[in-house]
Amino acid sequence: MSGSHLSLVKLQGISMAYGRGAAAVRAIEEVSLEIARGEFIAVVGPSGCGKSSLMKLISGLHPPLAGSLTVEDRPVVGPLKSVGMAFQNSNLLPWRSALENVLLPLEIVAPFRRGFNRNKNAYSKKAEELLESVGLAGFTRKYPWELSGGMQQRASICRALIHEPEILMLDEPFGALDAFTREELWCTLRDLQAARKVTVMLVTHDLREAVFLADTVYVMSNRPGRILKRCGVNLPRPRDLEVTYTQPFQDIVHELRGLIGGKH
Amino acid sequence: MERSEVAIRVVAPAAFTLVLFLVWELVCAVFTVPLTILPAPSDVFGALWQYRAPIIDNSWVTLWTTLAGFMIATVFGLGLGIAIGWHRAIYAGVYPVLVGFNSIPKVAVVPVLILWFGLGEVPAILTAFLISFFPIAVNVATGLATTEPELEDVLRALGASKLDIMRKVGIPRSLPYFFGSLKVAITLAFVGAVVSETVGANKGLGKLMLDAQASFQVPIVFAGLLVLAVLGIVLYAVTAIIEARFTGWAFRGGANR
Numbered sequence: 001m002s003g004s005h006l007s008l009v010k011l012q013g014i015s016m017a018y019g020r021g022a023a024a025v026r027a028i029e030e031v032s033l034e035i036a037r038g039e040f041i042a043v044v045g046p047s048g049c050g051k052s053s054l055m056k057l058i059s060g061l062h063p064p065l066a067g068s069l070t071v072e073d074r075p076v077v078g079p080l081k082s083v084g085m086a087f088q089n090s091n092l093l094p095w096r097s098a099l100e101n102v103l104l105p106l107e108i109v110a111p112f113r114r115g116f117n118r119n120k121n122a123y124s125k126k127a128e129e130l131l132e133s134v135g136l137a138g139f140t141r142k143y144p145w146e147l148s149g150g151m152q153q154r155a156s157i158c159r160a161l162i163h164e165p166e167i168l169m170l171d172e173p174f175g176a177l178d179a180f181t182r183e184e185l186w187c188t189l190r191d192l193q194a195a196r197k198v199t200v201m202l203v204t205h206d207l208r209e210a211v212f213l214a215d216t217v218y219v220m221s222n223r224p225g226r227i228l229k230r231c232g233v234n235l236p237r238p239r240d241l242e243v244t245y246t247q248p249f250q251d252i253v254h255e256l257r258g259l260i261g262g263k264h
Numbered sequence: 265m266e267r268s269e270v271a272i273r274v275v276a277p278a279a280f281t282l283v284l285f286l287v288w289e290l291v292c293a294v295f296t297v298p299l300t301i302l303p304a305p306s307d308v309f310g311a312l313w314q315y316r317a318p319i320i321d322n323s324w325v326t327l328w329t330t331l332a333g334f335m336i337a338t339v340f341g342l343g344l345g346i347a348i349g350w351h352r353a354i355y356a357g358v359y360p361v362l363v364g365f366n367s368i369p370k371v372a373v374v375p376v377l378i379l380w381f382g383l384g385e386v387p388a389i390l391t392a393f394l395i396s397f398f399p400i401a402v403n404v405a406t407g408l409a410t411t412e413p414e415l416e417d418v419l420r421a422l423g424a425s426k427l428d429i430m431r432k433v434g435i436p437r438s439l440p441y442f443f444g445s446l447k448v449a450i451t452l453a454f455v456g457a458v459v460s461e462t463v464g465a466n467k468g469l470g471k472l473m474l475d476a477q478a479s480f481q482v483p484i485v486f487a488g489l490l491v492l493a494v495l496g497i498v499l500y501a502v503t504a505i506i507e508a509r510f511t512g513w514a515f516r517g518g519a520n521r
Contacts, residue, residue: 009277034443047435056417057419059417061417061420061421062419079420079423080419080421081421081422081423083421083422084416084421085417085421086418087414087418089412089414089416091412091414091415093432093433093436093437094513094514095437095511095513095514096435104419104432105422108422108424108428108432109422109423110420110423123496125332159418161419163422169421171414234317
């Protein structure tokens with residue numbers, strides 16, 4: 001999958017720190033990785049290992065200290081507009097309905113914002129279809145507090161996808177959900193990615209989630225984060241939840257768990 | 265409204281107010297309190313009726329000076345709050361001066377205002393403004409400062425400018441703080457206007473009460489206090505209704521929109 005001619009994102013020897021000079025805290029050290037177009041990667045590691053920093057870095061929100069970072073062979077110097085982001089907290093705006101929340105990026109991203117008022121009906125239709133595709137038909141006019149946690153998270157992912165970004169970045173998007181809802185959303189995300197062929201970078205500390213969804217799992221070390229292992233997941237697609245109970249799946253999860261360490 | 269709702273929201277406050285007046289009346293009657301110390305409610309209402317013309321006349325002046333000062337405070341406080349919330353440098357620069365200014369008792373500023381603008385409505389308006397813009401500015405700035413950093417990341421990753429983030433997120437999210445602060449500010453503006461009138465003015469409830477006190481017409485003083493209380497409740501209620509109307513989403517689940 002990661003032939004260099006296909007790679008969308010390329011990190012070479014990237015280090016990153018917060019703060020400057022002696023007080024600087026190293027978040028990431030010497031990270032090199034490539035993400036192919038359409039690839040689903042997951043980054044796992046102990047908490048505070050710089051997983052989220054990696055995401056900030058690739059989206060251009062925080063500059064690297066050293067190393068080179070390119071997206072579509074162009075160095076990243078500022079925020080990338082071809083990125084959609086969603087976090088553990090859905091961050092929906094409480095004064096907007098689900099539909100209006102999903103429309104928000106179109107009011108901001110350059111090619112859409114100019115014709116926003118003119119094309120509002122078409123955009124609303126597109127947003128409605130997207131919401132329906134994640135199972136929120138009939139909830140588009142509801143306000144965030146009228147939605148369950150899982151529904152809010154679905155809407156949040158729709159908001160990240162509405163402007164058709166090249167890369168979807170998810171930072172522990174299912175971390176606050178209960179186990180059953182989480183598995184439901186795994187399947188939603190799996191289907192969305194299969195249908196739209198979007199490149200996904202998923203940051204998580206749930207190893208089963210990473211192995212179930214991703215083509216490639218990267219394991220990061222404790223802070224400052226380095227990549228300990230790149231692990232290709234060769235389970236056939238489409239994957240069913242049943243796969244999580246099979247031996248090959250368990251073996252991969254077990255191996256990854258061993259790399260992360262911690263007290264047992 | 266359901267019946268139990270009516271009981272709680274209408275009957276309860278009315279009954280409590282009535283009981284308060286009854287106890288007051290009773291205390292005055294039992295202990296034969298002199299009229300010049302504490303007039304009974306019956307005396308106060310009597311004075312209110314007897315002097316209704318000058319009371320209405322002066323209430324009107326106090327009311328419009330309060331509202332004028334409050335309007336200026338709203339516009340200025342909103343602008344200042346956005347400026348403070350906009351950038352940390354503006355916050356750091358302005359905040360200490362603002363806190364210092366806010367700690368000056370406004371009654372001490374009134375003589376200066378009278379010196380500058382003479383006796384009349386202007387000092388009252390300005391005092392109402394000076395006393396009430398601070399909570400508005402601080403609340404708006406707080407609302408802006410509490411924007412979730414993740415949400416800001418989401419928007420910045422889309423190429424949003426600072427202005428975009430303010431328009432789409434910062435300002436709407438600070439509206440409940442803004443409207444909440446209006447309730448505090450309107451009451452303060454009212455206090456400011458009356459304080460200014462008692463220090464020096466030729467009209468207004470404060471001036472009326474000052475004159476009545478000078479001639480020992482204590483029932484009129486209390487009638488003035490009563491009108492002030494009623495006007496305060498009305499002004500508070502109006503801003504509370506405006507708040508509920510514009511920021512229903514912040515009181516989740518409750519109101520229908």
